[in-house]
Amino acid sequence: MVQHRLPMLPPSDEVDWAASVNGNAISTRVESNAILLDVIRDSLGILGTKRGCDMGTCGCCSILIDGSPRLSCLMLAQEADGCEITTVEGLSEGHHLHPIQETFTECGGSQCGFCTPGFLVVISALLEENPDPTDVEIKSAIEGNLCRCTGYQQIVDSVKEASGILCRGDTVENSTEPKSDPHPGFTG
């Protein structure tokens, strides 16, 4: 009924835990009953992955385990021991955004942005497997993610745009490049 009356998990032993998170090898100790989302956010301080419901209903905490989308709030950290974990922070290379990140900004796929990291990792996995998905395939991929702002339509549009970028083999510009001429007047 009220959250503080829920039974507490008993304190548990710590175990060794190692994983590759966004390409960085991490090895640490975690409680044996620790939830993966808690480890990612609270222990590792990787805050891009969001906590929305703690029970696998909203998809905000989606991450990739060895390339497949999983809900980190429903996983024990130990299940991901030795795995390759990708969060939203691992999608871009330096300042070169992943095409889906770029098109999310351009097509309005992200409004408040809280569900965005979850959508992005799920979609990146979809595009990795199938760079040219149909509408139905896109919808099936994101059916586990709730978005309250966009009504999903602009998210689907973003995926189609990103698919276009991938199929054409284009890359996304480095965002640190100047957007207007940095030395006005000197180009003659």
Add this chain to the structure above:
Amino acid sequence: MVGYRQQPGKLPFSKPGSGGKRQFSEPRDEDMIPESQGGSKSQPWGSHRHDGIVSGRVIGKPTALIDSRWKVTGQAQYGDDIRLPGELVGRIVRSPHHYAKVLSIDASKALELPGVLAVATGHDATSAFGVLPVTKDEHAMAQEKVRHVGDLVACVAAVDESTAREACRLIEVEYEVLDSIHDMRDGLEESESPIHDRGKYHIGESNVQKRVFQEFGNVEDMRDSTASHNSNWLFAGANHGFTEPHAVVAQWDPSGRLTLYTPQQVPHYLHRALADVLDVPMHQINVFRTFVGGGFGGKSDPFPHEMCAAILARKTGKPVRINFDREEVFWVNRGRHPSRIGMSIHSDSEGRISGIETDALIDGGAFASFGHVTTYYNGVLHTAPYEIGGFHYTGARVWTNKPASGAMRGHGAVNSRCAVEVGLDDICEQLEVDPIDFRLANLLPPHSSTITGFRVTSIGMRECLERVREASGWDEKFRKMPLGRGIGVGCGFFISGSGLPIHWDPNKFPHATVHLKIDMDGGVTVHTGAADIGQGSDTVVAQSVAEVLGLPLDMIRVRSRESDTSPVDLGSYSSRVTFMNANAAISAAMEIRSELIKSTSEITGSPEEKLVIGDRRIFRKDDPAVGVSYLEALHKSQEDRGALVSSGSYRTPPMGRAHKGAAAGLAPAYSFSAYVAEVEVDVETGQTRVLKVWAAHDCGKALNPLSVEGQIIGSCHMGMGQVLSEEMKYGRTGHLLNPDLLDYKIPTVHEMPQVFPIIVESNDPEGPFGAKEAGEGPLLPILPAVVNAVYDATGVRASELPISPDRLYKEIEKKCKGDGISDPLDLEPPRISHSELQEKLVERGRSHSERDVERRRGDEPSPYHNGALFGLDPEIPGDEQDSRWTAVVTPSEDYLDNPGLAGSAWKHVERRKRGGPQ
């Protein structure tokens, strides 16, 4: 030329067009320059006062949100992402009872637990607060009573989450359980222990928090009508369902100042409430708005947990973070009011809407929140867009022992609007006319006054209806589709900003203020307190400044997070931000713009009135080769004074009439919308699927069409949830059964119909570049459009939302029984053959359309008061020229003999008016 040390021409940036690589900067995009300025952008709605400052580069182009790159890279910091060194975790002890006296709180065991640093209770903060100054009825933690399951009793700060949870469990609270009420109808009755005590202002001994009575127009004759619709609606409560649970971090720094990091829609209200509750001056507090993971009205109150974090941080000397579980979000709620609405609509033989009678009882839950206003909005926000002969509204909001209802997207207007639009569909059925033609023949013209005295400026209602009719293929589909397929129409009307600042205190102050600063680098820093909650207000303010100054968007940076650096903006509610904040930004940018033009004039010798601003260049309109670069003009302006700074603000013009409650619903502009929804109903299961929605919204001018479309589609999503699946379910014992996102059913991508957003631009005379709101209004029409479409598909008119399969199937069963049919597949869907009235209405609609075009283009249209359609003089308010037309705000004895449900709240006499000891 005091202090002018360098000659133009010697500076490298003095070349014409030096803002770009070409000799001349990019020419203005003529397609974006309005006709009135010699451009080629057509202006069917006439010119606008901001036409002269349009540089044709930013406004009106689909623009990515300027903060979206933070969001897509995971770098946006929401409430729970603020992590400070040495922070503690706070948890809240919540009431397990619906209604109880708190007899004692024993925290000794909790404090003995290693790792627990502090416990706070109601004694630590005794001041009341609330979002409206007239209804401050909340406390940080329970003072004497807890009022709903989940109400705050105490809070704990500990080194980690599990210690804090354990400590909460160890706090022993002794309660004396009181009789709780859960049915809103019980709230109307006398009670032994009303949930709140408002002293001499208390209404009887009841739980009525607010009551409204209004009669306008010819109420006497309105029931004498050709067609009448009567219905009794039951709307379930809905939650905002934003994805980010509430979270807050409080830190008192070594100098003794509090910084509170919180996802808030109304940081300024919180700022005031914190000062009251913590008993420190406002200047000692910095409210830092983090990224907001969805608001929709659910983060627009000062919240008790924000006070708790500040109290715990003060006690421990360390930062304290409190983040909510999803369940706690439902305890805080502030969602849509569960409502019982009685709706009667009357139409005369001419097909005019001779009267609307509404009786709305709304369930406020345990606290007032915005409820004072919601009670008015349930009535006054459906007095337009139609011209009506009479309006009778009784509304009451009661306290019950449930989580508090509050403001939610479409505040107060959604449920009653649904009832009105569905009622009109029924009226049209009775009159045998087309519902779109009926509406087109009953619209108020632009620049008119509603029956309650709202000043309506631009109206794009007619265009919205015409465009959805065409786009949806209405005439081929309506009442012509097979059983199980249907189409329906609904309209909406919503405020664009609230005329009276909801916070009455700063009545004399502007609603929005924007500061600009431009230094040597040429970039513009915008300081504003407007809360970007994902709707894109930072982007709109940046666009406005960029447009006025002729700069690319990347030269504008918005600083809107901290109360320390931002001028006061009242916050993101009532769809006010674009209208008010962009107007303030324009007026600030205009100051800078005239400085730049003045400098250019000094450099080039051209008269100021000949100069215009283009892309980073200021030049002569008649000879673009004569001009200087933006930087050159800027640096000239900066000589001897440094950074250019300016301030602009917005306040609403005087509006409205003088009766009690006249200010509720007043807005500087109103938005309009019309949707057509096409649905598929499985008559054997009651399952409804919305297939397509044609959604036309009049937002005045789409400053950022990408955002406007996003708002329209998002509104469809949220409204569709409320009409089909979302419901806060309370069990027989009064417990909330579904405080989670599994059982509280928000539509997923599979339920989402295809939405065709249609933007109608009616060019509001006072809006920034003509803009009005687009955030809340688009939600209103989706509910009635779906309900009407379900009727078209099945012949069943729902009056209880959501229309979940079980509810709809029961209605279908009932209809089958009534029609003597055993198989629902044999049901006859409704059909229409037009009566003689249809032709008359089409003709009236046509002549009104001509009238409207004339009025909207005219410079000084004559006054038009609601009532002209009924033969009154349009130049004078109805009640001033016809004794049968009234404006009454207190019930007569006659009415009280036989009141409506909500109207029965008026049977109670306020304590102060009862005489005797007070």
